[in-house]
Amino acid sequence: MDESDEKLLRSVALQNSRAVLLARERAERELLSAKEALGKARDELEKRVQERTAELERANQGLRDLSARLLVLQDEERRRLARELHDSVGQILAALSMNVGVVKAQVHKLDSRGAKAALENIQLVEQASREIRTISHLLHPPLLEIMGLASALRGYVEGFSQRSKIEVDLKIPSDFDRLPEVLELAVFRMVQECLTNIHRHSGSATATIRIQREGGHLVVQVIDRGKGMPKEKQHESTVAGPSGVGFAGMRERLRQLGGTLEIQSDGNGTIVSAILKVD
Ligand SMILES: Nc1ncnc2c1ncn2[C@@H]1O[C@H](COP(=O)(O)OP(=O)(O)OP(=O)(O)O)[C@@H](O)[C@H]1O
């Protein structure tokens, strides 16, 4: 190989290594921009996930606010209906009852058909008055605001036992203090719903209600000795799924007050427990 061949070879080698260097530099630049693009796409995706999560959280909060508002409206509506029934139909029935009293005093002036109808009317008016009273008390317990939870529950439980023939043992300390109105209403509604459930679903002949303060907590338990909840209903009511409105409403009311609801149920009966913070 002469000198010119050597020169040529060197220049070719130099060109090759420059080309390799350039190619590598280009590949590195491309890799870098691909990495940047990937990073950007990841950031963008993360941002979107965060936005969607925030959106979902807002929607959830909206739903919770709506449930809270609906429960308040339901209470107000029940209170209004109870008052309306008592003040309108209740008053008309009271006047009717006085009138039939007058007729009763003169029933001897009627023939036997007329007398029978008049006496029947007296009973019907009494029955209608009782029913209006019961419905209005069920809609809104009149004693709750005035006398407090313990008295309202005693009154309610007595009426429930008479109507359902279920023996109810109400265990509440005799010196049980008044609680904030929302708490008393929440506990009253919980007991009302649990007793209704016991009557409708459990087949139990007895029920026990235990209400006590344990430190800074109020513990409410409604216990029956019935057939227990079907397994799938137990699951639904634990995850606040689409069981009835009863447990869902109870759970929501308690949640708003920072409380919790627990249900234990088997073939020997059901225990529904609520724990609420009290000051
Ligand atoms: N004490 C109980 N014993 C046996 N099963 C019960 C009892 N309480 C509730 N359940 C079961 O749990 C289900 C859910 O109860 P929940 O009160 O939520 O709804 P519901 O009573 O069916 O309807 P709603 O209360 O909306 O009128 C009931 O359908 C019933 O099958």
Ligand SMILES: [Mg+2]
């Ligand atoms: Mg129910």
